[in-house]
Amino acid sequence: MLIFKTASPEQTFDFGRQLAQWLKPGFVVCLQGDLGAGKTLLVQGIAAGLGIGDAVTSPTFTILNVYPAEPPVYHFDLYRLEQAEELFDIGFYEYIDAGGIAVIEWPDKFTAELPDEFLWLELKPGDSTTERLIVAKAEGLKYQSVCEELKNIAGSCFRYGYPCV
Numbered sequence: 001m002l003i004f005k006t007a008s009p010e011q012t013f014d015f016g017r018q019l020a021q022w023l024k025p026g027f028v029v030c031l032q033g034d035l036g037a038g039k040t041l042l043v044q045g046i047a048a049g050l051g052i053g054d055a056v057t058s059p060t061f062t063i064l065n066v067y068p069a070e071p072p073v074y075h076f077d078l079y080r081l082e083q084a085e086e087l088f089d090i091g092f093y094e095y096i097d098a099g100g101i102a103v104i105e106w107p108d109k110f111t112a113e114l115p116d117e118f119l120w121l122e123l124k125p126g127d128s129t130t131e132r133l134i135v136a137k138a139e140g141l142k143y144q145s146v147c148e149e150l151k152n153i154a155g156s157c158f159r160y161g162y163p164c165v
């Protein structure tokens with residue numbers, strides 16, 4: 001487990017932007033956190049890091065946004081879904097296996113439906129309204145490698161503590 005602290009929306013965006021360099025086709029990033037925690041902002045950072053630009057909006061109502069890129073990004077927001085069958089209807093399982101990068105907001109609503117391996121990022125409130133803690137956990141070797149890389153990002157500006165367990 002790794003814990004980061006960001007002091008501003010910009011730093012959370014930048015965390016995502018830097019994380020993107022270690023995301024490969026087929027990777028899955030789960031983003032847990034309450035309403036307004038900063039999940040979509042972090043996805044915007046990931047997208048920027050992948051060269052996607054500023055087309056990234058919250059898929060709260062659409063459930064899924066697909067950003068064409070190489071690899072494509074599948075941005076899910078499961079907040080409004082109630083049943084696992086709805087995941088089937090939106091092609092969730094196919095997208096997960098389609099070779100793009102999947103980022104999933106509200107993954108904790110459907111933990112049983114997630115793949116076996118993923119990077120799990122939890123965004124929590126910090127000491128002030130503009131601070132967030134980002135807790136990173138890896139399920140699977142390739143995501144443990146990402147965690148190892150994350151230790152080195154961004155110098156000390158938002159490193160809070162580790163080690164990775």
Ligand SMILES: Nc1ncnc2c1ncn2[C@@H]1O[C@H](COP(=O)(O)OP(=O)(O)OP(=O)(O)O)[C@@H](O)[C@H]1O
Binds near residue numbers: 010012035037038040
């Ligand atoms: N350190 C921070 N990191 C991220 N967001 C922050 C931070 N400080 C303040 N904010 C603000 O919190 C809000 C985060 O909004 P965002 O849409 O990313 O949340 P979300 O987790 O996706 O919420 P939802 O569950 O509704 O989709 C933004 O308005 C942002 O400016």
Ligand SMILES: [Mg+2]
Binds near residue numbers: 040058077105
């Ligand atoms: Mg969101």
